Amino acid sequence: MTDFLQYLVNGLTIGTFLALIALGYSMVYGVLRLINFAHGDVFMVGSFAGLAVLTGASTSGPMTALAIVGAVLAGSLVSGVLGVGIMRVAYAPLLRAPKISLLIGAIGVSFALEEGVKLLTHAGFRSYPHVLPQTMLLSGPVRISYSQVVLIVLALGLMFGLWAFITRTVRGTAMRALAMDSDAARLMGIDVERVVLTTFFIGSVLAGTAGVMYGLYYTQINFAVGFLVGLRAFTAAVLGGIGNMVGAAVAGILIGLVQSFAAGYVSSRWADVIIFGVLIGALVLRPHGLFGERVAERV
Amino acid sequence: MSVSACKKSGGDEGGAIKIGVPVPLSGDSASAGQDILAAAKTAAAEINEAGGIKGRKIEIVEADDACTPQQSAQAAQKLVNSGVVAAAGGYCSGAAVPAAPIFGRANVPFVLDASTNPVLTDDGQGKVFRTCGRDDRQGEFAAKFIVDTLHAKRVAILHDNTTYAKGLAEAANASIKKNGQAEVAYLDALTAGQSDYTPVLTKIAGLKPDVLYFTGYFAEAGLLLKQRKQLGLTFQMVGGDATTDASALRTAGDTAEGFIATTAPLPTTLPAAADFVRRYKALNNGSEPGPFSAYEYDAIKVLAKAIEKGGTTDLIKTLHGLEEQQGITGSIAFDEKGDRKTLTFIAVTVQAGKYTAYKP
Numbered sequence: 001m002t003d004f005l006q007y008l009v010n011g012l013t014i015g016t017f018l019a020l021i022a023l024g025y026s027m028v029y030g031v032l033r034l035i036n037f038a039h040g041d042v043f044m045v046g047s048f049a050g051l052a053v054l055t056g057a058s059t060s061g062p063m064t065a066l067a068i069v070g071a072v073l074a075g076s077l078v079s080g081v082l083g084v085g086i087m088r089v090a091y092a093p094l095l096r097a098p099k100i101s102l103l104i105g106a107i108g109v110s111f112a113l114e115e116g117v118k119l120l121t122h123a124g125f126r127s128y129p130h131v132l133p134q135t136m137l138l139s140g141p142v143r144i145s146y147s148q149v150v151l152i153v154l155a156l157g158l159m160f161g162l163w164a165f166i167t168r169t170v171r172g173t174a175m176r177a178l179a180m181d182s183d184a185a186r187l188m189g190i191d192v193e194r195v196v197l198t199t200f201f202i203g204s205v206l207a208g209t210a211g212v213m214y215g216l217y218y219t220q221i222n223f224a225v226g227f228l229v230g231l232r233a234f235t236a237a238v239l240g241g242i243g244n245m246v247g248a249a250v251a252g253i254l255i256g257l258v259q260s261f262a263a264g265y266v267s268s269r270w271a272d273v274i275i276f277g278v279l280i281g282a283l284v285l286r287p288h289g290l291f292g293e294r295v296a297e298r299v
Numbered sequence: 300m301s302v303s304a305c306k307k308s309g310g311d312e313g314g315a316i317k318i319g320v321p322v323p324l325s326g327d328s329a330s331a332g333q334d335i336l337a338a339a340k341t342a343a344a345e346i347n348e349a350g351g352i353k354g355r356k357i358e359i360v361e362a363d364d365a366c367t368p369q370q371s372a373q374a375a376q377k378l379v380n381s382g383v384v385a386a387a388g389g390y391c392s393g394a395a396v397p398a399a400p401i402f403g404r405a406n407v408p409f410v411l412d413a414s415t416n417p418v419l420t421d422d423g424q425g426k427v428f429r430t431c432g433r434d435d436r437q438g439e440f441a442a443k444f445i446v447d448t449l450h451a452k453r454v455a456i457l458h459d460n461t462t463y464a465k466g467l468a469e470a471a472n473a474s475i476k477k478n479g480q481a482e483v484a485y486l487d488a489l490t491a492g493q494s495d496y497t498p499v500l501t502k503i504a505g506l507k508p509d510v511l512y513f514t515g516y517f518a519e520a521g522l523l524l525k526q527r528k529q530l531g532l533t534f535q536m537v538g539g540d541a542t543t544d545a546s547a548l549r550t551a552g553d554t555a556e557g558f559i560a561t562t563a564p565l566p567t568t569l570p571a572a573a574d575f576v577r578r579y580k581a582l583n584n585g586s587e588p589g590p591f592s593a594y595e596y597d598a599i600k601v602l603a604k605a606i607e608k609g610g611t612t613d614l615i616k617t618l619h620g621l622e623e624q625q626g627i628t629g630s631i632a633f634d635e636k637g638d639r640k641t642l643t644f645i646a647v648t649v650q651a652g653k654y655t656a657y658k659p
Contacts, residue, residue: 003505006530010497124329125518127549134529143531218494220522220550222327228492263498268489269460271498 002141007264008257013148013217015256016155019249020210021233022240023162024203026248029237030179031199033099037106038086039207040230041113044223046079046208047215048117054129064131072212079208083200110226117223125222128215151213158206159249166245171198179243232259235279241292251290315358316611318343318602319378319386319407320595321371321398324363327492327518330546331390334589335412336361339387341579342599352607357599364398366391375401383407384611387598390591391516392416392434392463399427408615410598413591415540416466420636426615428637430594430601430628432563432644434463437540438470440644441512441561445471446481448646448659449535449559451509455485457499459515464488467514467539484508491519497526504532514539520558521550528554537561543590548652558649559657563642564628566593568656572627597626
């Protein structure tokens, strides 16, 4: 039983990261019908931006908290700007081309980012400074650290903020309108380009924040870290019903739990097989994902 | 470099003698590869300063094998094409395995400094040599150390499914079973590159082992140490020789204290390496040599000795016939397979953020 609870805690922690990244995949798909394969690498770049700030700042004494906040801000901003830049430079010229060109463009951007960071960081892994306190909230048979709680609460807060933005603001409403039918939205006077850029910015900010949180928590990142994390987050987005925000968040946490339980009760070697098995199974039973609705497919 | 560097042959007709160094310069093991390459260059600089080999300089030709089989095969082919007379390097056994026959077909001796899988010399037709140890011998040593010195009754063994890690895990497992004084409670692999190993650690903790022997690489070792502490687990963690890279300690921070690793002697525990460490630091902006740097240094030195004795043709035969050489890692002579006749293993432990010789 204690093992079960520990797997649950571990899984929730992994799932929070996946959920934050999955939201970006889902948002971009919602407005552009594009699987943004570079999204995982935006997460990675955010993580490196945070590391750059932490390396430069003094990370001892009362300045630590400030350095962490600075790193999170830097990571989210760099990623946000990068996301908008990718949209403008790589995707905007292809919007009228067949969807497959856009998809190939996204894969190209992904490789460019990975190889670029690889050249800049000398290819090995990089270690984050150990700035998160290791004190435990629960240190009995089941262990939960304060860092984990803060991480999960922060992620949930960001998700709630996103939800409020999408449902309560004009720009958010425009985003949803665009996701439903971009031509009709344009006819209703929505500035489609601005809404698309906003979507990229917010999705990338979430990924960048997740990247810095990931680095702080695991203290080890490399240029390829976005690939596996991105692939799993993408799986979560599809499982949740791509384009559906709540679905992406819930499925992200679900995938984290599946990974944890699979590694615990079966074997870590089988975790990926089981994750993708669950995805295939779920899609066979519910082709539009757990929360997805039937939408006119244009890919 | 001189014009001769462009010539296809590094053979006997004068010019620089090319020695290839295939190592990972990208990927998670890149830092290990860079340490090995730097050691090769240190040895070459020393030989060249002393006048080279019969007046000819040594030229180090590097190639990135990225620790992957595909890129390693390409790197080996590239080195053969560029006319190296010998190769000295290798880090991941999984990458060295496909490279060995490529060097073999060109009759280029491949002296390994860090790739420890037994298959390499067993199947090497005498054309592969090593200055480092073999996994089966290290596994034997680790089993004996864990059972006799650490008095473990239950042992968990974790690898990462790579050629090296799996070989070492299986060797340790077989040795513990044969010995019969302890039982292996767990033998499985993790998937490298995942960042979160808390599920695996929780599962292992449920089996209540006294010792966890992790035979994978240093990137994962650092994460395992850190997450073991986060989960409040108390079993002793022991690693194989691929965990003795200082960058693992950067990931693990103070959670690495008391970590033990089985390894061939490290530069820090080798008295004869003091001079080498000093020169290495002088050439590399003061950075410390890696765990395999001394073995690479010896590999280059032995090759230079063999070339001096027998020229660049028939180098394989000369290496086999070479009488005992005193290297900084001990005395070096090769058996018929290409393994070192004598090489001892030791245990090291992390104290105050540094690897030091283990004392019970």
